[in-house]
Amino acid sequence: EAQVTQNPRYLITVTGKKLTVTCSQNMNHEYMSWYRQDPGLGLRQIYYSMNVEVTDKGDVPEGYKVSRKEKRNFPLILESPSPNQTSLYFCATWTVMNTEAFFGQGTRLTVV
Amino acid sequence: DQQVKQNSPSLSVQEGRISILNCDYTNSMFDYFLWYKKYPAEGPTFLISISSIKDKNEDGRFTVFLNKSAKHLSLHIVPSQPGDSAVYFCAASANNAGNNRKLIWGLGTSLAVNP
Numbered sequence: 001e002a003q004v005t006q007n008p009r010y011l012i013t014v015t016g017k018k019l020t021v022t023c024s025q026n027m028n029h030e031y032m033s034w035y036r037q038d039p040g041l042g043l044r045q046i047y048y049s050m051n052v053e054v055t056d057k058g059d060v061p062e063g064y065k066v067s068r069k070e071k072r073n074f075p076l077i078l079e080s081p082s083p084n085q086t087s088l089y090f091c092a093t094w095t096v097m098n099t100e101a102f103f104g105q106g107t108r109l110t111v112v
Numbered sequence: 113d114q115q116v117k118q119n120s121p122s123l124s125v126q127e128g129r130i131s132i133l134n135c136d137y138t139n140s141m142f143d144y145f146l147w148y149k150k151y152p153a154e155g156p157t158f159l160i161s162i163s164s165i166k167d168k169n170e171d172g173r174f175t176v177f178l179n180k181s182a183k184h185l186s187l188h189i190v191p192s193q194p195g196d197s198a199v200y201f202c203a204a205s206a207n208n209a210g211n212n213r214k215l216i217w218g219l220g221t222s223l224a225v226n227p
Contacts (some may be wrong), residue, residue, distance in 0.1 A: 033215075035217075092156075094215070102158070105155050106153065106154065
């Protein structure tokens with residue numbers, strides 16, 4: 001079964017405490033991307049990766065880091081989270097041949 | 113600047129009637145368009161797509177129409193069912209330099225289908 005798995009699903013943390021949200025896919029897709037969804041702002045791309053060791057900034061990369069050391073994993077790192085990063089985060093994957101992206105279930109992050 | 117625009121934040125339709133969700137785009141390089149459906153607390157799921165070489169694609173109750181000259185596409189749901197109540201996102205992509213297929217998203221339209 002095709003899957004995009006994000007962990008954790010819910011996270012409450014304090015300002016400044018480093019955290020990582022993991023994303024793993026089992027479809028061998030080249031592309032992976034992180035989005036955040038905020039009320040009235042739709043889905044905004046944070047970072048994306050075209051393949052292993054190839055990453056690029058999306059529309060709202062400030063305050064985030066990513067890495068793509070393996071094709072299946074694309075963790076999102078918040079080195080020093082701030083309250084304005086409280087949001088619903090989605091990981092997505094797709095292939096270069098077919099942009100029908102698969103999304104993870106989402107991670108609800110609250111930074112206090 | 114929004115390259116993909118869904119100008120209606122919300123839409124309410126009676127069960128059994130047609131739902132029409134609209135999407136406009138500005139970038140003439142977009143060659144592939146997709147619709148996604150999102151329920152609360154879940155990730156978006158792919159619904160239907162259309163290539164720019166076509167003007168219509170149908171899948172069961174869902175049909176997407178593309179008007180390239182107007183840079184406009186629409187999603188028709190006939191007949192609408194209460195389970196169709198969700199947020200619908202329009203997305204577009206172009207084959208950029210380096211074979212980079214980035215998805216550009218609209219802000220979404222919240223559809224409510226009333227019994």
